[in-house]
């Protein structure tokens with residue numbers, strides 16, 4: 122086993138093309154657990170943590186932002202990123218503990234692609250775009266095409282996830298999750314809601330209640346017809362409840378060691394109702 | 404790029420010194436390397452999956468779980484363990500069982516306020532509290548709770564630990 126520590130993306134891609142079986146490691150918060158418990162014995166490792174290009178974020182001319190795959194969650198929790206993408210800041214703040222948030226990244230969340238990954242519902246709600254690069258080509262994939270199933274994604278073995286582009290919307294957005302306690306918890310069910318006033322649209326994406334993150338398109342378009350998303354300030358309780366009920370209908374939860382399908386379906390209806398009420402409180 | 408590291412020697416910068424790591428499997432965690440290869444048993448291993456925080460160290464100024472860092476990828480990083488905090492912080496001498504040692508103000512406060520019972524969580528908490536107070540000398544109660552939410556103590560119930568943090572805040576304020 123060898124460990125390569127490239128300093129640039131192109132050095133990392135060279136290392137990857139000469140070692141196609143190498144595993145990438147960024148924060149290590151998913152991968153080291155597997156290694157410590159002997160579930161994974163990689164032959165070769167390419168450590169991305171010293172690549173500065175992966176640890177920065179930029180504002181694009183169209184107003185969207187591009188966040189490097191190696192930016193740790195702790196940088197999303199506060200400051201300008203929090204202003205621009207509040208739902209991502211809320212999701213980041215729910216990840217693990219301060220120690221996990223100092224190391225864990227969106228690149229790793231996307232690489233693992235667990236339906237319980239807290240970054241992913243936000244990326245689904247805002248229609249984020251994932252940047253993939255190999256030695257031959259770079260491509261950009263909608264998050265909806267990137268995540269394929271439980272821990273399955275569209276990344277090819279010779280590709281590195283370099284960044285994610287996130288549209289900056291104009292309207293309230295937030296993230297909330299249910300778990301057995303507040304700190305250090307993998308979600309039992311989660312939801313991200315984002316309003317875009319100019320396009321009078323609302324987006325809601327659910328985590329941990331299906332093989333991929335689920336966008337509730339029927340509930341979204343139903344609410345658009347019931348309610349003026351750009352001028353209203355308060356949503357009535359009945360409408361919020363019905364929205365929650367419709368969101369739950371689109372979830373596809375299962376029973377597992379963390380919860381039951383029935384509880385998860387109930388949980389997402391409550392989360393959706395709470396989020397839309399936070400968006401239109403009074 | 405530096406040459407890839409295989410199963411031979413590499414060097415880590417720990418507590419201000421270059422330390423050679425020999426005969427290690429390169430997939431070993433930083434926690435394992437600190438304890439078993441470098442003779443620094445301060446960081447404790449309880450869960451080895453990032454849940455308990457007893458292995459907390461500083462890496463490039465961030466508090467991280469050393470069990471989740473692949474040691475060979477930490478080449479070139481600045482690592483500080485609980486053993487290294489004494490050099491960088493206000494210290495005082497304590498004597499117990501006829502042995503005198505230097506402790507930091509945070510360690511002293513944990514002793515005085517009774518924040519230590521079995522002590523297994525203590526080194527991780529000491530690192531986490533130093534990290535908090537260096538960044539935020541006057542934290543709110545919520546900030547203190549959040550900053551140690553990744554450090555599990557199953558003995559104290561945390562009350563004595565919060566008291567210790569508060570004591571350090573007051574002493575540092577009075578001295579500044």
Ligand SMILES: Cc1cc2nc3c(=O)[nH]c(=O)nc-3n(C[C@H](O)[C@H](O)[C@H](O)COP(=O)(O)OP(=O)(O)OC[C@H]3O[C@@H](n4cnc5c(N)ncnc54)[C@H](O)[C@@H]3O)c2cc1C
Pocket residue numbers: 144145146147148149150151152153154169190191215216217218221224225226227228229230231232233237238239240276280281282283305306307308452453454
């Ligand atoms: C105690 C604990 C609590 C946790 N709590 C949460 C939680 O609340 N919510 C949550 O969502 N997650 C949680 N996690 C899981 C983990 O922290 C996140 O999934 C995190 O985003 C992983 O990022 P990383 O950089 O550490 O990934 P790594 O472990 O470095 O990598 C994870 C996977 O992604 C691949 N990868 C990493 N970077 C790239 C890249 N640039 N290109 C291609 N592939 C890449 C790796 O090869 C690997 O397969 C927790 C983990 C622990 C140990």
Ligand code: FES
Pocket residue numbers: 447448449450451452453454455456457458459468469470471
């Ligand atoms: S041993 Fe590292 S967090 Fe528990």
Ligand code: FES
Pocket residue numbers: 518519520521522523524525555556557558559
């Ligand atoms: S003192 Fe025993 S775990 Fe904290």
